[in-house]
Amino acid sequence: MASANILICDDEAGICRYLQKTFAARGLRVETFGNGASLLGRLAGGTPDDADLLLQDVRMPDMDGIQVLKRVKELRPALPVVIMTAYGTIDAAVEAIKLGAYDYVTKPFPKEKILGVIDNALEREMLRRENQVLKEELNRPGIPEHIVFTSQKFREVYDLTLRVAASSANIMILGESGTGKELIAGTVHDNSTRKGHRFLSLNCAALTDTLLESQLFGHVRGAFTGAVTAQKGLLEEAGGGTLFLDEIGDISPAVQAKLLRVIQERDFIPVGATRPKQVDIRFVAATNKDLEKEVREGRFREDLYYRLNVITINLPPLRERKEDIEPLALHFLRKYARRMQKEVAGIGEHAMQLLTEYQWPGNVRELENVMERAVILARGNLITADVLPVRSADIMPAATTPPPRLISLETLEREHIERILTSTGFHKSRSAELLGISRKTLDRKIVEYGLSFARPAGWQPDGDDA
Structure with a gap:
């Protein structure tokens, strides 16, 4: 959350100036308040997402x-609060944690300490907001992007999707x-008898077991530390609709x-509860793993x-x-040109050649990222080859192209992850972002x-990417 807005409440003007300068250097917006009354007035007059x-x-x-703090929690229950305390007031800080504060830091604190606490708190807030958006997605009117294709291969996939959508x-x-x-998965839902109900999705790899269980099943008040209110899980929120488990x-x-019990018995028990709740959900699951191998080796x-694999859809x-690269590239060009209000209308001939001949190990997601970057860097009304990260060196000339290498999906995945890690200097957070997976999944794949990574002389780790 590089553009996050941080509120600072401290009567020491020096502390406020120091923190404002520190956070501004990280691209964060800062508002300072010298007393509690002015802070509470600001929160009471603002909107829920302005801090x-x-x-x-x-x-x-x-x-x-x-x-x-108590009044802040009444006005903004979800706002993360980090308490600053001096020596001798630790007890008050501990009490603040019990009342819902995220963490506390003891003055004087080094820049690295406060930035670490702030980064963790902001990351947690970002995940909370993403989950909230997911849960509030009601009566989804349509898929988020038009499905763009001209190839017969994807036409077969799309036709199969429409045929199986009508089933349960x-x-x-x-x-x-x-x-x-x-x-x-969204297309399945939107063309099913459940389209009038919710379509919710959950990335299972992005959450710890405890958080995943809470997200799926919900919890009752007091089920665990921090569970100050009851919360519905996605199984209950998606009742009558479709739950996509990525x-x-x-x-x-x-x-x-x-999860097996839910599918078999059509009921579930929220965390900390004793009585089951009935549920009517269609499950759509997805994976890039070889699940048959996972089953054989006892991991699944x-x-x-x-139970999940009644019908299989294989995406090429x-x-x-x-044949789909050009229409997809033009689709993403129009999307980001509108969003950025730029007069970019087409793709140059050489640039299009590079796009169509590149192998796209990151698939459509990688193509979309490339086109977003290209629109940002474009100097005229055409995307030219010089603004693409794809180069001729990435494409083997047709005259020297060897027969295709027949390798397993696992080997392909390993080589792609290794390539991304190498290109980022083993920067794990950046690599996970490019790969479209969570940092937790990337760490597991590395092991x-x-x-x-052969670290060059003088290499220093970047934060938690050591």
């Missing part, structure tokens, strides 16, 4: 800091990362067992696999449907494939 984090001193000149069967969507699995191959055996339940990689 991303509050950094508050535990000592206020006009009112008790704990009372300020659970569906498994297989394909490499970036091929559009969620788009197909990266299903990454869920733990414990969650697999609980065979009974759950067959973009390199196997090159699974035994990937390492």
Whole structure:
């Protein structure tokens, strides 16, 4: 959240100036307040999403800091609060944590310490907002992007999708990362008898087991530390509709067992509850893993696999449907030109040649990222080759092209991850972003494939990317 808005409440002007300068250097917006009354007035008069984090001193000149925190939590229950405390007021900071503060820091604090706390709090807030958007998606009017294709290969996939959508069967969507699995899942929902109800999606690899279970099943008040109110899970929120479980191959055996019960018994028990709730949901699952191999090696339940995999839809990689590259590229060009209000209307001949001949290991997601970057960098009304990260060196001339290498999906995935890691200097967060997977999944893949990086002399780790 590079453009996040941080509120600072401290009666020490020096502290406010120091923090404002520190945060501004990171591209963060800052508002400062010298007392609790002015802070509360600001929060009472604003909107729920106009502040991303509050950094508050535990000592206020006009009112008790704990009372300020209580009032803040009444006005903005979801706003993350980090308490600043001096030596001798630790007890107050601990009390603040009990009242819902995210964390506390002790003065004087080094720049690295406060930035680390702020980064963690903002990342948590970003995830919370993404989950909130997911849960509030009601009566979804249509798929988020038009499905663009001209190839016969994808036409067959699309026709199959429409045929199976009318059934009530659970569906498994297989394909490499970036091929559009969620788009197909949305198409299934929008063409089914459930289209009047919710379509919700959940990336299973992006959450810890505890958070994943809470997101799926919900929890009752007091089920665990921090559960100050009851919360509905996606199983309940998606009642009558469709629940899309992306990266299903990454869920733990414990969650697999609980999910199997939901499919078999059509009920579930929220975390901390004792009574089951009935549920009517169609499951669409997706993975880029070889689930049959996962079943054989005991990492994925065979009974759950067959319950989810009633109908299989296999999405081809973009390199196997090159006829779709040009219409997709033009579609993304128009999308980002409108969004950025730029007069970019087409793609130059050489640039289009590079796009169509490139192998696209990141598939449609990679193509969209490339086109967004190209629109940003375009100097005229045409996308030219010089603004593309794809170069002729990335494309083997046709005269010297060897026979295609027959390799497994696992080998292809390993080589692609290794290539991205190498290109970013083993910067894990950036690599995960380019790959379209979570940092947790990337760390697991690095261990699974035994990937390492030959660090040049003088190399220093970038934050948590060591």
